[in-house]
Amino acid sequence: MSTKTQAAIELRSVGKTFRVSGGILGKDRRVVAVDGVSFAVPPGGVLGVVGESGCGKSTLARLILGLLKPDSGDIAVEGQRIVDMDRKARARLIQPVFQDPFSSLNPLTRVRDIVAMPLQAQGSFSRAEIARRVDEMLARVGLPGEMGNRLPAELSGGQRQRVAIARALVLRPRIVVCDEPTSALDVSVQAQILNLLAELRRDLGLTYLFISHNLAVVEHVASEVAVMYLGRIVEKKPTQALFHQPEHPYTRALLASVLTPEPGLGVPDVGLGDIMPDPANIPPGCRFHPRCPIAEPRCSTETPPLRPRPGGGVECLLVA
Amino acid sequence: MSALLEIERLEVGFGAATSAVRGASLTVERGETHCLVGESGCGKSVTALAIMNLLARGGHRTAQRLDFQGDDLLKLDDRGMARLRGNAMAMIFQEPMTSLNPAYTIGSQMTEVMRRHKKVSQRIATDRAADLLGQVGITAPGLRLGQFPHQLSGGLRQRVMIAMALMCEPQLLIADEPTTALDVTVQAQILRLLAQLQRDLGLGLLLITHDLGIVARIAHRVSVMYAGEVVESAATAQLFADPKHPYTQGLLRCVPVPGKQRQDEPLGSIPGTVPRIGPGFEGCGFRDRCTFADATCAHTVPHQTAAPGHDYLCRLAP
Amino acid sequence: MSVVTVNAGPRRGWRSAGTWVGAFIVGIALICAIFAPLIVPHDPFAQDLDRRLLVPFWMEGHNPEFILGTDQLGRDYLSRLIWGCRISMLIGITVTIVSGLIGITIGVLGGFFGGRIDDAVLFAITTRLSIPVVLVALAVVGLLGTSMTLLVLTLGLLLWDRFAVVARSTSMQVRNLDFVAAAWCAGCSRFRVLSREVLPNIASHLVVVATLEIALAILLEATLSFLGLGVPPPLPSWGLMIAEAKDYMFFSPWVIVIPGVALFVLVLGINLLGDGLRDAFGTRSRS
Numbered sequence: 001m002s003t004k005t006q007a008a009i010e011l012r013s014v015g016k017t018f019r020v021s022g023g024i025l026g027k028d029r030r031v032v033a034v035d036g037v038s039f040a041v042p043p044g045g046v047l048g049v050v051g052e053s054g055c056g057k058s059t060l061a062r063l064i065l066g067l068l069k070p071d072s073g074d075i076a077v078e079g080q081r082i083v084d085m086d087r088k089a090r091a092r093l094i095q096p097v098f099q100d101p102f103s104s105l106n107p108l109t110r111v112r113d114i115v116a117m118p119l120q121a122q123g124s125f126s127r128a129e130i131a132r133r134v135d136e137m138l139a140r141v142g143l144p145g146e147m148g149n150r151l152p153a154e155l156s157g158g159q160r161q162r163v164a165i166a167r168a169l170v171l172r173p174r175i176v177v178c179d180e181p182t183s184a185l186d187v188s189v190q191a192q193i194l195n196l197l198a199e200l201r202r203d204l205g206l207t208y209l210f211i212s213h214n215l216a217v218v219e220h221v222a223s224e225v226a227v228m229y230l231g232r233i234v235e236k237k238p239t240q241a242l243f244h245q246p247e248h249p250y251t252r253a254l255l256a257s258v259l260t261p262e263p264g265l266g267v268p269d270v271g272l273g274d275i276m277p278d279p280a281n282i283p284p285g286c287r288f289h290p291r292c293p294i295a296e297p298r299c300s301t302e303t304p305p306l307r308p309r310p311g312g313g314v315e316c317l318l319v320a
Numbered sequence: 321m322s323a324l325l326e327i328e329r330l331e332v333g334f335g336a337a338t339s340a341v342r343g344a345s346l347t348v349e350r351g352e353t354h355c356l357v358g359e360s361g362c363g364k365s366v367t368a369l370a371i372m373n374l375l376a377r378g379g380h381r382t383a384q385r386l387d388f389q390g391d392d393l394l395k396l397d398d399r400g401m402a403r404l405r406g407n408a409m410a411m412i413f414q415e416p417m418t419s420l421n422p423a424y425t426i427g428s429q430m431t432e433v434m435r436r437h438k439k440v441s442q443r444i445a446t447d448r449a450a451d452l453l454g455q456v457g458i459t460a461p462g463l464r465l466g467q468f469p470h471q472l473s474g475g476l477r478q479r480v481m482i483a484m485a486l487m488c489e490p491q492l493l494i495a496d497e498p499t500t501a502l503d504v505t506v507q508a509q510i511l512r513l514l515a516q517l518q519r520d521l522g523l524g525l526l527l528i529t530h531d532l533g534i535v536a537r538i539a540h541r542v543s544v545m546y547a548g549e550v551v552e553s554a555a556t557a558q559l560f561a562d563p564k565h566p567y568t569q570g571l572l573r574c575v576p577v578p579g580k581q582r583q584d585e586p587l588g589s590i591p592g593t594v595p596r597i598g599p600g601f602e603g604c605g606f607r608d609r610c611t612f613a614d615a616t617c618a619h620t621v622p623h624q625t626a627a628p629g630h631d632y633l634c635r636l637a638p
Numbered sequence: 639m640s641v642v643t644v645n646a647g648p649r650r651g652w653r654s655a656g657t658w659v660g661a662f663i664v665g666i667a668l669i670c671a672i673f674a675p676l677i678v679p680h681d682p683f684a685q686d687l688d689r690r691l692l693v694p695f696w697m698e699g700h701n702p703e704f705i706l707g708t709d710q711l712g713r714d715y716l717s718r719l720i721w722g723c724r725i726s727m728l729i730g731i732t733v734t735i736v737s738g739l740i741g742i743t744i745g746v747l748g749g750f751f752g753g754r755i756d757d758a759v760l761f762a763i764t765t766r767l768s769i770p771v772v773l774v775a776l777a778v779v780g781l782l783g784t785s786m787t788l789l790v791l792t793l794g795l796l797l798w799d800r801f802a803v804v805a806r807s808t809s810m811q812v813r814n815l816d817f818v819a820a821a822w823c824a825g826c827s828r829f830r831v832l833s834r835e836v837l838p839n840i841a842s843h844l845v846v847v848a849t850l851e852i853a854l855a856i857l858l859e860a861t862l863s864f865l866g867l868g869v870p871p872p873l874p875s876w877g878l879m880i881a882e883a884k885d886y887m888f889f890s891p892w893v894i895v896i897p898g899v900a901l902f903v904l905v906l907g908i909n910l911l912g913d914g915l916r917d918a919f920g921t922r923s924r925s
Contacts, residue, residue, distance in 0.1 A: 052503035052504060052505060052506075053503055062819070065819075065823050066823070067819055067822060067823065087822075087825045087826075087827070088825045090823075090825065091823060091824055091825030092825075094823075095823055095824070096819065096820060096823050098816040098819070098820065099816075100816055103815045103816045103817060104815075104816035104817050104820055105817055105820075106817045106821075106834075106835055106838075106839070107839070108838045108839060109834075117821065117824050117826065118824035118825060121824050121825040121826045121827070121830065122825060156593045156594075157360075158593060159593070164820070167820065167824070171824075171825075186359035186360055186530065186594075187359060187530065187532070187571060187574045187575060188359060188570065188571060188574050188589060188590040189589075189593070190574070191574040191576075191586075191587040191588060191589035191590075192589045192590075192591070194587055195586040195587055195589060198586065199586075213503070213504055214504075215504075215578055216575075216576040216577060216578045217576055219576070219578050220576045220587060243578060253505055254504065254505065255578065256508075257504045257505045257507065257508040258504065258533070258578055259507075259508065259511070259531070259533030259534055259536070259537050260533055260536070260577050260578065261532040261533050261535070261536040261560065261572065261575050261577065262536055262537075262560070262577075263536040263537070263556045263557045263560045263561075264536075264557060265536070265537060266515070266537055266538075267508055267511045267512040267515055267537050267538060268508065268512075269512060270505050270508050270509060272505050272509070276473040276474075276475065276476075
């Protein structure tokens, strides 16, 4: 009898395309944001998703949160399809922490009410219970109780992000989708928030989907990493394996671009050329070939297959 | 020969309530890349704008010395400054999306700069523009000159900004977070380009950033800013090897380095937040977050020298 | 984060002299409107043909009992002016309430839900913009007769477009902000997201539109009354007073000048106040 632990998040061939109107005179364009993405995140794990602009990682986050409906494929959270769940059940299961601490809190609402909102939306908690949980959560994220009466404009970026985390965790969800939670913060505050997120994950047994363009941060928090490019996952491996043996040329370029604070090394030549990835014009064959430093002629015609690896795989024609 | 840019005790305020910069001093030599690094609100961008006299309405600056190529910038009126800007002193900004005027072609924006300052013909200016676009790595420059900003990507626009800044052969180039809004792979390309141009043209480059990685890779000298002051200043290798100010030390501990991390250890962080400084603030701005602070830190902070060229503002001995 | 920008330029918002002047004018108008029956020195409807066309206080031979003189039927002009202010404000405010309810509902539905609903909303707005307001109002009143209720309804049904456009564009912007997404994820119902997250954040823009729409409604009512198709006489609408004074324009100019100036001053005051509100809200919403 197989005892397969159910994945916390499971995606099967998920795709999402947007239609952007070209106005009266132009043709409508199809922007393929996410194309055939599949992966599974084990409970208690942290999947880091990295990629640059146009790769579709934010769209992926919104699909998993149920804010967007996929055009193809399935998204299952703890075994249930997310599109089938009603809003209250979904809220109890999965919550977000967004990037911009300035726009992720309603500027007219007090901190206390922001954190109370998910509890109120459930409709099944008493006022006393809500107040108790809000106080508990604010303390948990390191905010003094009197902050509950303040408006977001009176808080710093780091404090606002703590409020966003408190709001996300107040219903005790199983999964948290963090969409670049520290990118808009100063370095010294970033570290505070990352430490807080790690501590809460351990204490509450959470699963994270952690999206970031900052590879160093991802290496610190994630147990496995998926690299996205123009809507597909081009490489996915356990963290150490990805950082020490990257195989896909894009992963290598990304890692090479990271400027570590080590003097004397100069700026490396990443060798990617000038062409910008445009999700409205996906290149044929391997979507990375126009920028790939080792591309061969067949890369522009053949679709790269998935080469399995322990804990994931690589999609490249030139890799064994 | 005097330094290219010398600033001594620059102070910038906005009205009665805010002191954005309180006594910053730094020097940029010819042919040197000097990075001004700090987090948001430390006053680094305001410093750059104060040098160019481009402060927002209501801002006023004073300094003991603000010299460019030996000339006192404080004495220059608007016309004098206008003759320098875009000419001997050039600046590039953070947001490539909004730095270029969307209503004019690239070519017309670039040639305008040169024609204003050097009074040359359109032909000569266009040739120089095409030449510079090539130097910054843009293919088919002739085609690009006729395009509008919205037809270019962020990385290309930033290259155009750099080329535009170089039109009149400036001595000093000030770059305010030029790569923050760009993707990480593009960022590396642009920085590589800037470093190369700086070497080839012998420019003085004052680069403002919050990213210590950038600082380590391209700066010759570094000034660290916190709460409106330069708290430490040193040659790059020295700053990273032996930081003296507790803020610099804390900042270096916060930066995660790929390949050198342990997942079970928390990242170094600096507790607390940046204070709001009004005029009349005394003592060290970092004292509330510093593990070494004592009573004297609330009144005076001595200026110390750890080694020639390595200065810092702290009571702790080197 | 880049430069600190501080709005220390020409005095704006509450500091600007214009705003205070506007607030003062509107304040007086509101007092006249609310307390008209108590403060009018005479009955604005009482006719006395012995006292026709008495001159106002700045001319020789004036009667101190009638500060602004009398009109061609011997009615006290100051009293009619004050009562007219009441009518103008009443119509201005009620029309704005009706048009506001219609416009905001339509605009928010389109901006918030997007898609086909938005297409329908845009079509409705475009259609409404192609309708010549004054002509339609004239036609309706001409066919159905003059009455205050009809006037308010007609104008209310014709003047909602600016509300709709502003409500639509602001709710579209707010809809895309992260805190709205967070509210969805938190399990809030559509109604709650609309009422608690979106509407409060567009309210300031709508208040500014409302102030300006009041001015527009007042002007439109004066126009219609001037043409005889607005407020029915003997109600002293300023437009009607101007119309009645036309015949005496050259001999007793004050009869036409006084309501004309009053109309101008009131509309100016409302616009100044609206500008001030826009600045006051504008700087806050930008931070």
